[in-house]
Amino acid sequence: xxxxxxxxxxxxxxxxxxxxxxxxxxxxxxxxxxxxxxxxxxxxxxxxxxxxxxxxxxxxxxxxxxxxxxxxxxxxxxxxxxxxxxxxxxxxxxxxxxxxxxxxxxxxxxxxxxxxxxxxxxxxxxxxxxxxxxxxxxxxxxxxxxxxxxxxxxxxxxxxxxxxxxxxxxxxxxxxxxxxxxxxxxxxxxxxxxxxxxxxxxxxxxxxxxxxxxxxxxxxxxxxxxxxxxxxxxxxxxxxxxxxxxxxxxxxxxxxxxxxxxxxxxxxxx
Numbered sequence: 637x638x639x640x641x642x643x644x645x646x647x648x649x650x651x652x653x654x655x656x657x658x659x660x661x662x663x664x665x666x667x668x669x670x671x672x673x674x675x676x677x678x679x680x681x682x683x684x685x686x687x688x689x690x691x692x693x694x695x696x697x698x699x700x701x702x703x704x705x706x707x708x709x710x711x712x713x714x715x716x717x718x719x720x721x722x723x724x725x726x727x728x729x730x731x732x733x734x735x736x737x738x739x740x741x742x743x744x745x746x747x748x749x750x751x752x753x754x755x756x757x758x759x760x761x762x763x764x765x766x767x768x769x770x771x772x773x774x775x776x777x778x779x780x781x782x783x784x785x786x787x788x789x790x791x792x793x794x795x796x797x798x799x800x801x802x803x804x805x806x807x808x809x810x811x812x813x814x815x816x817x818x819x820x821x822x823x824x825x826x827x828x829x830x831x832x833x834x835x836x837x838x839x840x841x842x843x844x845x846x847x848x849x850x851x852x853x854x855x856x857x858x859x860x861x862x863x864x865x866x867x868x869x870x871x872x873x874x875x876x877x878x879x880x881x882x883x884x885x886x887x888x889x890x891x892x893x894x895x896x897x898x899x900x901x902x903x904x905x906x
Contacts, residue, residue, distance in 0.1 A: 648685035658871040670757035676764030680704035687724035760791040777865035795897035801878040855898040871901035
């Protein structure tokens with residue numbers, strides 16, 4: 637099975653499972669129609685899965701990048717007859733002059749591009765919030781809250797969290813658990829680029845930049861920001877992994893070191 641199909645099936649299955657178990661009323665209603673927003677849609681694979689799963693819903697994917705432009709040709713090559721359903725759309729977010737949301741060289745989110753009229757029935761964000769500048773997370777949450785209808789819900793997932801054993805997002809080059817916490821920054825940079833050269837990895841610069849812009853968010857801090865931003869937590873699930881060394885435990889919180897994933901279903905409170 638291709639990576640495209642694996643991602644398509646995995647994200648659709650994980651969100652469907654969580655929503656069916658914890659928010660069955662809304663999940664069932666979406667079969668009859670509604671508006672779905674993916675915040676941080678990347679290549680658009682997950683949005684395609686949602687559009688297929690809910691053919692009567694309008695699905696909008698938004699991101700700073702336009703990788704979703706390549707979705708039709710990729711989907712067609714994977715054997716999808718409906719490679720760009722009529723109920724699926726994408727928008728690139730940009731607004732020169734604002735603080736950056738992911739990296740300094742990219743223009744910031746244009747919040748005006750997101751619906752602000754309470755028209756969204758379901759919003760989801762899959763492994764995106766660890767990349768958002770920490771100063772902007774509360775503002776982003778507020779914008780998503782305003783986009784949701786009064787009974788709309790927001791599914792939010794992060795995996796991996798920064799302090800977990802794979803939290804650097806570098807494990808396909810450096811497979812040492814907690815490698816980013818065990819080495820000084822310049823030493824980590826050196827061994828990363830050396831390993832990338834050995835493996836002939838062409839995207840090393842982009843991946844390293846992704847690492848240095850991670851926001852070091854923990855689930856505890858995110859939960860506080862969520863409630864501060866006008867959401868109540870309908871469902872929360874944390875997954876744990878790894879056995880940190882005594883040296884790591886002496887320097888970092890054990891909860892943060894072992895907590896690799898957090899999953900929420902949120903309801904707006906105002």
